[in-house]
Amino acid sequence: MKKLxxxxxxxxxxxxxxxxxxxxxxxxxxxxxxxxxxxxxxxTIRLASERALARGMRTRQCIDCLGAVRARVDVPIVPMxxxxxxxxxxxxxxxxxxxxxxxSSAIVVDLPVEDHxxxxxxxxxxxxxxxxxxxxxxxxxxGWLYLVSLTGTTGARGEVSPALAGLVxxxxxxxxxxxxxxxxxxxxxxxxxxxxxxxxxxVGSRAIQVAEDGPAALRDYVRGLRxxxxxxxxA
Amino acid sequence: xxxxFGAYGGRYVPETLIPALDELTAxxxxxxxxxxxxxxxxxxxxxxxxxxxxLTPAPRFAPGKRLYLKREDLNHTGAHKLNNALGQxxxxxxxxxxxxxxxxxxxxxxxxxxxxxxxxxxxxxxxxGAEDMRRQKPNxxxxxxxxxxxxxxxxxxxxLKEATSEAIRDWITNVDTTHYLIGSCVGxxxxxxxxxxxxRVIGDEAREQFLAAEGRLPEVVVACVGGGSNAIGxxxxxxxxxxxxxxxxxxxxxxxxxxxRPGVLHGARSSILADEDGQIADAHSISxxxxxxxxxxxxxALRDAGRAEYLPCTDxxxxxxxxxxxxxxxxxxxxxxxxxxxxxxxLDEELVLxxxxxxxxxxxxxxxxHS
Ligand SMILES: Cc1ncc(COP(=O)(O)O)c(C=O)c1O
Numbered sequence: 001m002k003k004l005x006x007x008x009x010x011x012x013x014x015x016x017x018x019x020x021x022x023x024x025x026x027x028x029x030x031x032x033x034x035x036x037x038x039x040x041x042x043x044t045i046r047l048a049s050e051r052a053l054a055r056g057m058r059t060r061q062c063i064d065c066l067g068a069v070r071a072r073v074d075v076p077i078v079p080m081x082x083x084x085x086x087x088x089x090x091x092x093x094x095x096x097x098x099x100x101x102x103x104s105s106a107i108v109v110d111l112p113v114e115d116h117x118x119x120x121x122x123x124x125x126x127x128x129x130x131x132x133x134x135x136x137x138x139x140x141x142x143g144w145l146y147l148v149s150l151t152g153t154t155g156a157r158g159e160v161s162p163a164l165a166g167l168v169x170x171x172x173x174x175x176x177x178x179x180x181x182x183x184x185x186x187x188x189x190x191x192x193x194x195x196x197x198x199x200x201x202x203v204g205s206r207a208i209q210v211a212e213d214g215p216a217a218l219r220d221y222v223r224g225l226r227x228x229x230x231x232x233x234x235a
Numbered sequence: 236x237x238x239x240f241g242a243y244g245g246r247y248v249p250e251t252l253i254p255a256l257d258e259l260t261a262x263x264x265x266x267x268x269x270x271x272x273x274x275x276x277x278x279x280x281x282x283x284x285x286x287x288x289x290l291t292p293a294p295r296f297a298p299g300k301r302l303y304l305k306r307e308d309l310n311h312t313g314a315h316k317l318n319n320a321l322g323q324x325x326x327x328x329x330x331x332x333x334x335x336x337x338x339x340x341x342x343x344x345x346x347x348x349x350x351x352x353x354x355x356x357x358x359x360x361x362x363x364g365a366e367d368m369r370r371q372k373p374n375x376x377x378x379x380x381x382x383x384x385x386x387x388x389x390x391x392x393x394x395l396k397e398a399t400s401e402a403i404r405d406w407i408t409n410v411d412t413t414h415y416l417i418g419s420c421v422g423x424x425x426x427x428x429x430x431x432x433x434x435r436v437i438g439d440e441a442r443e444q445f446l447a448a449e450g451r452l453p454e455v456v457v458a459c460v461g462g463g464s465n466a467i468g469x470x471x472x473x474x475x476x477x478x479x480x481x482x483x484x485x486x487x488x489x490x491x492x493x494x495x496r497p498g499v500l501h502g503a504r505s506s507i508l509a510d511e512d513g514q515i516a517d518a519h520s521i522s523x524x525x526x527x528x529x530x531x532x533x534x535x536a537l538r539d540a541g542r543a544e545y546l547p548c549t550d551x552x553x554x555x556x557x558x559x560x561x562x563x564x565x566x567x568x569x570x571x572x573x574x575x576x577x578x579x580x581x582l583d584e585e586l587v588l589x590x591x592x593x594x595x596x597x598x599x600x601x602x603x604x605h606s
Contacts, residue, residue, distance in 0.1 A: 035513070037396065040251075110249055123250075124249070
């Protein structure tokens with residue numbers, strides 16, 4: 001079965017929202033630890049991060065939030081953040097404390113693959129990546145590889161990036177690790193299209209927008225994605 | 236680890252940009268070793284920028300000292316920023332990029348970038364914080380006249396930090412066609428080194444000129460530090476002259492080196508203003524060009540090595556030096572450069588070289604509002 005990952009930013013409501021996402025059929029929760037200057041994010045996640053910071057969601061609070069999510073769901077939880085956060089908290093301490101709170105792995109958007117190997121993490125590759133770079137990231141990745149489906153920042157888009165198919169094809173030729181694609185994916189139709197290409201589908205900005213309407217809305221939205229994925233690629 | 240200056244530097248950027256940084260590094264290494272690149276740049280610096288810039292004694296400004304000003308204000312467009320913009324534009328053309336994005340604070344780098352884009356027929360987009368567009372309005376108008384698109388950044392502090400983040404996001408999105416023409420010795424490798432190599436002409440010239448004027452080297456070299464490009468440019472020729480003191484002057488409310496901590500901002504590890512969680516703190520300065528919570532990684536390394544010192548300067552001290560230079564020497568300095576002037580006056584040394592990084596026409600409204 002194809003995997004569905006939902007991204008949420010750590011806020012006080014997030015444990016309840018994560019539970020709703022899993023009820024709707026999410027297989028993995030990515031938990032954004034907000035950073036003040038997130039270079040890979042479009043307006044939706046940037047604004048969500050600013051709000052979370054204004055509400056006091058610093059690293060310690062985010063780790064507590066992770067623990068609270070872990071108490072409610074039994075799917076993998078992957079913290080997703082920026083190097084600045086680990087730099088301040090301590091790289092090894094970040095790994096130890098997030099693991100203790102229930103994390104599986106981590107994603108550090110701006111930490112190049114050759115830096116800080118002591119942080120086991122899901123590596124990202126993009127349409128601009130060379131084959132050599134993809135092979136290096138695939139060899140170093142922790143569990144699965146994150147395919148950035150488009151050349152750009154996060155944010156809901158009208159269509160699935162035309163670059164994704166080529167990226168999947170190049171990456172499959174270089175590695176056997178599971179490939180999850182994200183960035184710009186927002187509708188059930190997108191999710192179905194992506195599921196035909198990759199092993200997993202990551203939805204972020206649109207999930208955050210829907211989560212504004214509460215857990216029930218998020219559960220229904222995620223269920224819609226799940227059904228579209230399973231219809232396109234039956235288990 | 237991919238750090239470049241001791242524990243500082245690196246390439247803390249999303250994977251999307253790594254190939255572009257590799258390409259830029261290779262392109263820069265090739266250009267550096269190519270006579271024709273140096274010839275082209277030299278030609279532009281002399282016939283277009285107006286180099287070499289003079290070294291001017293300032294006896295009435297600093298009685299009792301032999302203080303000289305390196306006149307980067309006399310560069311075409313009025314600041315040292317053109318040295319870097321010209322070099323990167325020539326490089327961008329070699330790399331086949333026809334679209335340029337840049338960030339700007341005071342607007343001097345934006346104007347320099349818009350200027351070189353006009354000269355070479357490149358598309359130009361400049362990101363500028365809405366607050367800076369207000370306080371540096373003449374430069375916004377100049378960029379428009381030069382054919383650049385100025386995009387206002389309306390969130391966060393609405394100053395240089397957010398403008399830089401937005402320029403990098405634009406670059407992430409358009410990296411196939413676009414060169415990011417960064418304005419200071421900050422950002423991911425190879426930028427800090429590239430910008431330093433393009434600005435070192437300041438110190439290379441000044442060293443010769445000072446020797447010609449005084450028959451010896453200065454006792455101290457003083458420059459203001461925002462991101463640190465005019466300072467590293469002025470310092471670099473003197474780094475191995477260990478008896479020449481190197482003094483960088485930061486805005487007191489934006490003292491990334493004086494009061495900052497190690498952290499990551501805009502693609503590099505350096506000394507930055509941040510809280511204990513690594514969240515970037517707000518900077519404050521009357522001078523838009525110094526109003527930035529980060530600094531080039533090479534300065535952090537020079538500080539740690541004890542080779543350069545960094546002093547703070549308040550808004551009021553800078554304003555006083557601004558007026559003093561105008562009244563005693565007939566030179567209206569940029570508010571940024573006024574920080575270096577202010578602290579140069581209190582130093583014990585007699586033989587002083589100050590980098591006058593830019594002229595103050597852009598600052599008149601802001602200065603008048605404070606008097
Ligand atoms: C005249 C002038 N001096 C100095 C600066 C600060 O930049 P840097 O520290 O990179 O020289 C600026 C930036 O806008 C400037 O316009």
